[in-house]
Amino acid sequence: MKKILLATDFSERSDRALRRATLLARQFGASLALIHVVDDDQPRRIVEAEQQEAGRLLRQMAATLRDVDGVACETRVILASPFAGVATAVAEMEPDLLVIGPHRRQILRDVFIGTTAERTIRLVHCPVLMVNAAPAGPYRHVLQTTDLSEGSRDALRRLAALEIAGAARSSLLHVFDAPALRLAFSHAMPKDGQEGHLADETRQAALALAGFVSASGLGDVRQIVRHKVTAAQHEILKAAEEEAADLIVLSTHGRTGLTKLLIGSVTEHVLRASTVDILAIPPMGDA
The missing domain is CATH 3.40.50.620 (HUPs)
Known part of the structure; x- marks a missing residue:
């Protein structure tokens, strides 16, 4: 495994997914890419504000991963519908693994629960890891x-x-x-x-x-x-x-x-x- 992609909405549950992705990146010496999708079907001022804040949060997360965990990390904010944004990132970045959390927000939950979940899992053509439990170490x-x-x-x-x-x-x-x-x-x-x-x-x-x-x-x-x-x-x-x-x-x-x-x-x-x-x-x- 060389590249791991994490889709985050900055929720507590996404933090679990981030921790698991970090553990896997360290285990395999893999690089880690962090993405956040901003729904672009909103007024422009809201999209721009969310884009700016998401970029700031992703940079902070990446800095911590590099300095504390020693994991090479890149970040990207994507303007799209949640499903399309994640699918686009997977197609462009070609990760070995996509890591997600069971997001609470309705708009991101729709990416992974119900009919959109089926589309995501079937169409991204890479393994998808949904992290439900708080990581405590390697899988047993x-x-x-x-x-x-x-x-x-x-x-x-x-x-x-x-x-x-x-x-x-x-x-x-x-x-x-x-x-x-x-x-x-x-x-x-x-x-x-x-x-x-x-x-x-x-x-x-x-x-x-x-x-x-x-x-x-x-x-x-x-x-x-x-x-x-x-x-x-x-x-x-x-x-x-x-x-x-x-x-x-x-x-x-x-x-x-x-x-x-x-x-x-x-x-x-x-x-x-x-x-x-x-x-x-x-x-x-x-x-």
Whole structure:
């Protein structure tokens, strides 16, 4: 990782993202670029005032990063709509990683929550790290997720190349469905039959995951299969809590399963509900 881009709105939550970006920059010896987007759909005097103040704050932050943390830093104020400004900065600066915080202000929140979040994550073509927790050091346990698709395979390989996990423990989660059990609620299957069917499905899911890991060359990773009792996003969040993971990795391009995590209300739920950091990463072919 050579270049990290941080989008900030100067909020307390953005400070968390700044601290994580700084830790990563120091870990990898990477440069750091700080951007702030000023909405240009305002009266000119307001835009100019916000632009001037944002430039001053960014310069102060950059000076601190250079003098205290020893991190090379550049700054830029962008006049645009929030989504367009971030997308433009990513296209021009070509960072290895975009770091954001769960912004509270409505105008920036719209960049990352809801339908605009999907556009941002899908279109910037670089991994996006949303920092939800206050950084206390390097990541300790990274929970990767997969739907066993080619897109997911490529994204996980890109994650390995990014090396953001460092020396952290790494687990790979596959949430599987057992359609026949949904019919069991109509008493189409006795309880012992349900249990046996779930055991068979669990074994098949574990074998499929093991084959996926072997064929993908993902190395030594703890493999977890979990039956989708509730919505997929709930299962992933519950798994992250049970496993004490401090980073959840989602592929943004799959064909089945976890694709649903990045569409509509499911994405909104994951981004808003997670108390740990989330890394949304596209396959290498989308870089």
